Amino acid sequence: MEDHGEVESEPQKDSSIINVPLLFPPPTQQPPQPQAQPQTNLKPLPSPQQQPPPFQQQPQQQPTDPASPTVATTPEPVSIGDRDKTLPKSTDTESEYEDGRGFGIGELVWGKLRGFSWWPGRIVSWLITGRSRAAEGTRWVMWFGDCKFSVVCVEKLLPLSSFHNAFHQPTYNKQPMYKKAIFEVLQVGICLWYRLRITQISFSLVYLDMQIKKMIEWAMTGFPPTGPKGLEPPEGKTAVVSYCYTYMYIYICISCGSLNVSLEHPLFIGGMCQSCKNCFLECAYQYDDDGYQSYCTICCGGREVLMCGNSNCCRCFCVECVDLLVGPGAAQAAIKEDPWNCYMCGTKHQCGLLERRMDWPCRLQRFFGNNHDQDFAPPKLYPPVLAEKRKPIRVLSLFDGIATGLLVLKDLGIQVERYVASEVCEDSITVGIVRHQGRIMYVGDVRNVTRRNILDWGPFDLVIGGSPCNDLSIVNPARKGLYEGTGRLFFEFYRLLHEARPKEGDHRPFFWLFENVVAMGVSDKRDISRFLECNPVMIDAKEVSAAHRARYFWGNLPGMNRLVRRGPFIHFII
Numbered sequence: 001m002e003d004h005g006e007v008e009s010e011p012q013k014d015s016s017i018i019n020v021p022l023l024f025p026p027p028t029q030q031p032p033q034p035q036a037q038p039q040t041n042l043k044p045l046p047s048p049q050q051q052p053p054p055f056q057q058q059p060q061q062q063p064t065d066p067a068s069p070t071v072a073t074t075p076e077p078v079s080i081g082d083r084d085k086t087l088p089k090s091t092d093t094e095s096e097y098e099d100g101r102g103f104g105i106g107e108l109v110w111g112k113l114r115g116f117s118w119w120p121g122r123i124v125s126w127l128i129t130g131r132s133r134a135a136e137g138t139r140w141v142m143w144f145g146d147c148k149f150s151v152v153c154v155e156k157l158l159p160l161s162s163f164h165n166a167f168h169q170p171t172y173n174k175q176p177m178y179k180k181a182i183f184e185v186l187q188v189g190i191c192l193w194y195r196l197r198i199t200q201i202s203f204s205l206v207y208l209d210m211q212i213k214k215m216i217e218w219a220m221t222g223f224p225p226t227g228p229k230g231l232e233p234p235e236g237k238t239a240v241v242s243y244c245y246t247y248m249y250i251y252i253c254i255s256c257g258s259l260n261v262s263l264e265h266p267l268f269i270g271g272m273c274q275s276c277k278n279c280f281l282e283c284a285y286q287y288d289d290d291g292y293q294s295y296c297t298i299c300c301g302g303r304e305v306l307m308c309g310n311s312n313c314c315r316c317f318c319v320e321c322v323d324l325l326v327g328p329g330a331a332q333a334a335i336k337e338d339p340w341n342c343y344m345c346g347t348k349h350q351c352g353l354l355e356r357r358m359d360w361p362c363r364l365q366r367f368f369g370n371n372h373d374q375d376f377a378p379p380k381l382y383p384p385v386l387a388e389k390r391k392p393i394r395v396l397s398l399f400d401g402i403a404t405g406l407l408v409l410k411d412l413g414i415q416v417e418r419y420v421a422s423e424v425c426e427d428s429i430t431v432g433i434v435r436h437q438g439r440i441m442y443v444g445d446v447r448n449v450t451r452r453n454i455l456d457w458g459p460f461d462l463v464i465g466g467s468p469c470n471d472l473s474i475v476n477p478a479r480k481g482l483y484e485g486t487g488r489l490f491f492e493f494y495r496l497l498h499e500a501r502p503k504e505g506d507h508r509p510f511f512w513l514f515e516n517v518v519a520m521g522v523s524d525k526r527d528i529s530r531f532l533e534c535n536p537v538m539i540d541a542k543e544v545s546a547a548h549r550a551r552y553f554w555g556n557l558p559g560m561n562r563l564v565r566r567g568p569f570i571h572f573i574i
Contacts, residue, residue, distance in 0.1 A: 309339025
């Protein structure tokens with residue numbers, strides 16, 4: 001979008017989808033007493049300017065149907081250009097919006113731009129816009145609905161309490177983005193009234209429409225029972241930052257600060273852009289020789305990282321993210337603390353603006369399991385075989401290693417008639433022969449296995465394998481990718497998998513499983529999925545052992561994509 005005084009944040013969202021935070025029902029009783037309000041561990045600064053008295057002249061309705069306010073007519077501040085991740089200390093102490101004209105940081109307002117209806121927004125600091133200070137008599141406004149920024153003259157602002165005069169019903173009926181903006185501003189208003197935090201939850205559209213209707217009725221009647229006073233933000237600049245910005249925080253990528261958010265961060269409250277998502281997918285499960293993560297848990301980057309002192313944790317946090325999100329000096333305080341428990345295993349779920357998600361294990365698994373940009377048909381389901389009719393199976397194991405496939409099948413109680421393994425490492429072959437008393441049929445290099453061999457050794461009921469990851473893992477700076485070096489061995493698995501599949505008309509059950517490293521390039525993972533015609537699931541070995549080994553699995557095993565939940569048996573195994 002092109003506009004005066006607006007920070008370009010992201011392409012136009014799909015306005016037909018309402019994906020917003022938790023809705024609290026309109027209040028029907030007196031609000032809680034002040035002593036019940038949550039306490040903050042930050043010393044509040046002087047409160048912002050109070051809201052001005054209502055205008056004498058009522059605003060005129062604008063008979064337009066805007067998608068969002070995108071044309072500002074007020075002076076545009078000069079861009080301050082690129083800045084460091086941490087802001088200069090001088091900006092923290094300088095006052096803002098103290099021209100005596102009201103509308104302080106955190107206040108909910110209506111803003112008027114030429115050619116558009118009155119639109120709900122919130123007064124914000126220039127620090128979060130990436131631009132310079134607003135001129136005297138103007139305010140930075142973050143618009144609800146699309147979370148863009150504009151600088152607006154105070155003459156073009158109204159308090160949210162003027163809802164009855166500023167609300168435009170025709171636009172609400174026709175524009176989903178306007179409807180979303182109204183829902184968001186009223187939701188924040190209710191949370192301010194209750195002094196509650198905003199969380200995330202999904203609603204059915206029917207229930208959502210009912211709640212929005214109740215909220216509008218509450219606003220049209222003057223926000224009873226306390227009126228506009230209940231909509232005032234908490235006193236103190238630090239309270240505004242820690243409380244009011246929590247809502248806007250989900251629209252900012254906490255990894256890089258971008259406003260072009262495409263999803264939520266899986267570990268902490270906040271957003272994530274597409275670029276950081278790809279980086280997270282590739283780097284989150286990279287480990288150094290000391291067993292710790294190679295990169296920061298938040299941004300998957302960082303030049304200097306803090307390592308957790310918990311022996312059961314392997315996470316790192318970069319100094320830049322810690323100082324920016326937890327608070328200035330937090331990194332130095334963590335360095336002096338010995339041992340230091342990181343923000344994932346510490347007892348406090350929130351430190352500054354860094355708030356750990358309560359359901360982060362499930363979110364992390366869904367993050368790696370639902371990050372696919374390709375859709376495939378679901379795998380074929382086979383009817384269960386009665387126990388008395390089950391027969392020993394034949395297994396083809398490619399890149400077999402030390403025959404752990406046969407070991408697991410034994411532990412599962414599955415009878416194996418023939419186990420054919422392709423392996424070239426002499427030491428691994430020796431281990432397999434000794435541990436399994438010669439029950440394994442070794443066939444040498446996978447590249448020498450032909451279609452005729454598959455017909456002679458089969459038919460196979462299960463094909464498993466995991467090609468070498470040396471040229472796929474981004475840990476290797478000299479990696480050659482999927483189409484060169486050892487990466488090409490994946491196509492040997494693909495070739496023999498198709499040779500072993502049941503032919504047309506043969507309805508016998510057939511299962512397969514392919515495994516490889518998580519820390520591979522996004523394009524390589526996409527190509528593997530395209531050839532195997534399914535998306536992978538991510539499973540970490542730490543769920544069933546003491547090792548941290550996250551791997552992608554492609555296959556058609558029943559239930560392989562269900563969420564892994566920790567149980568007592570895991571601790572028993574460890």
